[in-house]
Amino acid sequence: MVKYIAAVIGFAYKGFFGAVTGYIIGSIIDTFFDTEGKKNPLTSVFGGSQQVSPGDFELNLLSLASLVIKADGSVSQTELDYVRGYFVQAYGKERANATFKTFNEVIKNREISAQRICHYLNQRTRYPVRLQIIHxxxxxxQADGTVSNAEVNELSSIAGFFRVNRPDFESIKAMFVKNSESAYxxxxxxxxxTEAEVKQAYRTMAKKYHPDKLQNMDEAYRKGAEEKFKNxxxxxxxIRKSRGFK
Incomplete structure (x- = not known):
């Protein structure tokens, strides 16, 4: 609506070019403030028309976290604390509290669709960010000391919706679910x-998980990237020590 008003005002002052300029500026305002009554991203993911103040990314991320927390049929306090600590570190206490409050009031009791959330985020995030979300x-x-099969299955589904390559998923999984093959x-x-293949794989993975991939993200995400890089x-x-090569 604003874009049309701005176009009329622009035409009155500057003629045709003023109308074009006004329309463009008005369109930006319409998009930013959702003045035309269009559904905001949360509405399209969760349903309903509730307006929210925390960022959509945080709420979608918290929704995915809730699916993992509930995957094994129990809600662990250590897992809840892990999520809260992560959000406080990433967004600050005030914004984190606003996110949790909105989640509890608006989303918690609604059906959360991992597929819809991931589809929404796929269009707005780069692949390294989605890898960091899986991490x-x-x-x-793992916050409660063990990663259950139910949690792995839920995470596998989310990774699939995120279009994460299976080797990348297994790589991150191996950082948390340890066995004799984890390093490989x-x-x-x-x-x-072969030794040459191990060295080449190391260079490739070090480049893929380098913290610089997330240099524009918040501190918590950069810290997560550093953890992957260290892994x-x-x-x-x-592998190098067990095989004895330099």
Whole structure:
């Protein structure tokens, strides 16, 4: 609506070019303030028409976190504390509290669709950010000391909706679910890989998980990227030492 008013005002003052300029400025205002009554991103994901003040990204992220927390049929306080600590670190206490309050009032009792949320975020985030979200969600699952099969299944579904490559998912999973093959899985290679293949895999994964990929994100995300990067380094060192090459 604003764009049409602005176009008329612009025409009155500057003729045709004023009308064009007014229309463009008005369109920006319409988009920013949602003056035409269009659904905001949260409405399209969760349904309803509730307006929210916290960022859509935080609320969508918290919704995915809630799916992981509830995946094994119980709600762990340590997992809840992990999520709250992460949000406070990433967004500050005031914004984190606003996010949790809005989630509890607006979203908590509604059906949360991981598929819809991921579809929304896929259009607005780069692949390294989605990898970091999976890493964060695995951190939640591990917060109580163990990652259950139900949590892995939920995380696998979310990764699929995020279009995360299976080797990348298995790499991040191996950072939290340890076994004799974990170091190789983190580097996305098999235990039969040659020395040259191990070194090449290390260079590739170090580049993929380098913290600079998330340099424009909040501190919590950069910290998560540093953790992934360190896991890659540790995996390589473990293989290098066990095989005895330099």
């Amino acid at each position: 964060f969600l695995f951190g939640i699952a 899985k983190i580097l996305e290679i098999s235990s039969t890989a 890659v380094q540790d995996a390589y060192e473990s």
